[in-house]
Amino acid sequence: MTLTTEQKNDFLARGFSRRSFGRLATIFAAGSSLPFYNEFAFAQVAIDNRKLPPGAVKIDNNENPLGPCNESLEAMRAILPQGGRYMFYLPGELSELLGSQEGVSQKYVQVHDGSSAPLLQAVLSFTSPTKPFVIADPGYEAGSEAAKFIGAKVIQVPLTKDYAHDVRKMAAVENAGLIYICNPNNPTGTLTKKEDIEWLVANKPAGSVVMIDEAYIHFAGKDEHTSMKLVAQDKDVIILRTFSKLYGMAGLRAGVAIGRPDLIKKTRGFGINWNPVTSVTGAMAALKAKEVIPQRQKINAEIRDSTIAFLEKKGFKVIPSVSNKFMVDTRRPTREARAALQKDLIYVGRPWPSMPTWIRVSVGTKEEMEKFQAAFVKSFA
Numbered sequence: 001m002t003l004t005t006e007q008k009n010d011f012l013a014r015g016f017s018r019r020s021f022g023r024l025a026t027i028f029a030a031g032s033s034l035p036f037y038n039e040f041a042f043a044q045v046a047i048d049n050r051k052l053p054p055g056a057v058k059i060d061n062n063e064n065p066l067g068p069c070n071e072s073l074e075a076m077r078a079i080l081p082q083g084g085r086y087m088f089y090l091p092g093e094l095s096e097l098l099g100s101q102e103g104v105s106q107k108y109v110q111v112h113d114g115s116s117a118p119l120l121q122a123v124l125s126f127t128s129p130t131k132p133f134v135i136a137d138p139g140y141e142a143g144s145e146a147a148k149f150i151g152a153k154v155i156q157v158p159l160t161k162d163y164a165h166d167v168r169k170m171a172a173v174e175n176a177g178l179i180y181i182c183n184p185n186n187p188t189g190t191l192t193k194k195e196d197i198e199w200l201v202a203n204k205p206a207g208s209v210v211m212i213d214e215a216y217i218h219f220a221g222k223d224e225h226t227s228m229k230l231v232a233q234d235k236d237v238i239i240l241r242t243f244s245k246l247y248g249m250a251g252l253r254a255g256v257a258i259g260r261p262d263l264i265k266k267t268r269g270f271g272i273n274w275n276p277v278t279s280v281t282g283a284m285a286a287l288k289a290k291e292v293i294p295q296r297q298k299i300n301a302e303i304r305d306s307t308i309a310f311l312e313k314k315g316f317k318v319i320p321s322v323s324n325k326f327m328v329d330t331r332r333p334t335r336e337a338r339a340a341l342q343k344d345l346i347y348v349g350r351p352w353p354s355m356p357t358w359i360r361v362s363v364g365t366k367e368e369m370e371k372f373q374a375a376f377v378k379s380f381a
């Protein structure tokens with residue numbers, strides 16, 4: 001593909017050389033087929049991507065075992081026979097609905113097939129060899145892979161002792177291109193106070209953009225903890241939301257980037273796929289179903305907290321979580337610990353190098369967590 005003059009000027013202003021134009025054009029054109037893409041790609045690195053054996057307990061990718069809510073299922077079933085139509089107006093309806101619920105204009109909401117695409121495109125758009133990508137450690141590292149791919153430096157800032165983002169250290173990174181905050185954080189399941197995020201936005205280097213990934217915010221209390229106010233105030237902020245987690249639609253693909261129109265334009269890269277009518281329709285039905293968030297938040301919290309209480313009673317250290325996953329110290333190297341659990345068909349998350357003996361456990365059904373507990377005690381107690 002050919003770069004426009006505007007694109008070339010943007011790359012030069014970010015510190016890329018003219019020599020890199022060919023490579024950049026290829027990267028941007030590849031869009032969602034990029035090799036470093038998402039949780040799935042990481043899972044491929046950490047475990048193989050074969051279909052898991054029958055009876056496997058799959059608590060490795062922070063999926064929702066409940067799947068889509070009934071309202072979404074009904075709406076998607078009803079729209080299926082019309083699947084021969086593009087229905088170009090549908091994503092606009094989703095933007096309007098989500099925008100009105102969150103107090104921002106429809107123009108601020110860009111619909112994507114999940115939130116991985118806008119995350120990766122923002123890294124490609126706002127970082128460069130002279131504008132680093134700033135992320136917590138441990139953090140959701142998809143963006144780091146994209147940054148490395150285009151030659152941008154990745155600055156990892158350790159979480160504080162309470163497992164929050166260290167906003168002061170993150171704001172101090174000179175000439176940051178994109179500062180990525182995951183709230184609640186993946187893998188730790190911990191919150192960063194919205195006052196601290198506001199401080200970061202007020203004190204970040206001029207010209208840098210703050211991305212706040214709220215993939216898991218529905219589990220923690222969306223209205224209390226969201227940073228949406230910063231978007232409404234037209235700050236240099238992009239918020240990501242996804243329907244993959246609480247709404248149980250990971251395989252169906254729907255997500256949004258929310259921010260000033262000039263910023264969310266950058267999450268589209270060089271174009272965007274038409275959104276599937278099924279997932280957009282399912283997403284709208286989920287947003288209209290008022291009970292879905294409180295019901296699922298409660299189910300998740302009860303199963304999570306009883307599992308954590310069990311592990312703590314057995315003497316294991318667990319990081320307190322407000323999300324649909326938590327980390328526990330197995331006191332064995334993570335790879336070994338995962339292999340031990342896999343013998344009992346329990347599949348947990350990939351390793352994080354800065355937490356070499358911890359595993360990340362996604363919250364499954366009650367029955368799945370009982371199997372996990374039994375296998376855990378057998379291997380590590």
Ligand SMILES: Cc1ncc(COP(=O)(O)O)c(C=O)c1O
Nearest residue numbers: 039114115116140186215242244
């Ligand atoms: C923090 C975070 N952001 C984004 C994503 C991407 O999710 P999706 O592309 O399914 O919206 C994930 C997936 O696990 C995630 O953990």
